[in-house]
Amino acid sequence: MDEPGPVEASQCVAVVREAGFCFVHAETMRPALERFATLSDWAMFAASWDALGPDPYLERTGRARRRRHGVFRWAEGTLTREPHQPHFQSLAYNRLQGDVDRWFDPIVPEVGDSASLRAVLGFSCEFFGALAPEVSAWRIEVHQFRIEARSDAAGEPTPEGVHRDGVDYVLVLMVDRANIASGTTTIHSADGTLLGSFTLHDPLDAALVDDARVFHGVTPVTPVDAAKPAHRDVLVVTLKRE
Known part of the structure; x- marks a missing residue:
């Protein structure tokens, strides 16, 4: 399947509403994010x-990745960081690690308070809020993820396989890729x-x-x-209505 061409920011909500997903190139994401905060x-x-x-x-499964995790709440236009807490998914959504409270290192304060993260979260709340205008709180x-690849072992961005996260909406944002091949995001019914595939290559x-x-999933x-x-x-951001 050929990778999609650029989608204009003004079209993205309609594309997700119709297809259930949209791939966005960095040159479109950057100004969309900068509407909410600087990326300086x-x-x-x-x-x-x-x-x-x-x-x-x-x-414990013989696989490897690095990560940090944080929880925020958006309500009535205000974004706040919640106390550090575990990440939980049921077995219905994560057959590899479901039904377990997983505690990860917290996102450090300078990252949690950064303008770049505030831009991403502001964009996410507005964008997905347009798809669910009845939601008053998210x-x-x-999640910060690093997948490392070695000559003797491929890195697995989604070791649980093709899946859903058990939330309402997901944003996956490329931050950096170094010396890797593949890592193609795939969307399935x-x-x-x-239904579609796209390799997140450039930052944003x-x-x-x-x-x-x-x-x-991701190859x-x-x-x-x-x-x-x-x-x-x-960077993976998930939104779930309260």
Whole structure:
């Protein structure tokens, strides 16, 4: 399946409403984000992925990734950070690690308070709010993920396979990719039919997903040069109505 061409920002809500997902190129995402806050601290924001801790729950399955996690709440136009708490998914949505309270290292304050993250969260609340105008409050979970690939083991961005997250909406934002091949985001119907695919390549490339309607996954990543470090850094934001 050919990767989609650029979608204008003004079209994205309609595309998600019709198809259940939309892929957005960085040149469209940047001005959309900058409507909410400056991205002047993006270099600090992106560098924070170098300080992610290991995912201890995934290590038990013989797999590896690094992550941090934070919870926010949006209500009546106000965004607040909630106390640190576990991430939970039922087995219905995560057959690999479901029905477990998973505690991850918290997103550090300078990242949680950064203009770049505020821009992403402001955009997410407005964009997905346009798809669900009846919602007055959102529970927002923010995940920093680093998937590392080695010459002897491909990195698995979605080790649970093609899945839903058990929320209302999902934003996946590319932060950095270094020395990797593949890592293609795929969207599927409930019967497994491939509906679309797109490789998040440049910083700020994004996937916008209606999680209640479609499934998503990401193909494994492998090093281009086996002698050098290889990683895929993404920010995942989920919104669930209260």
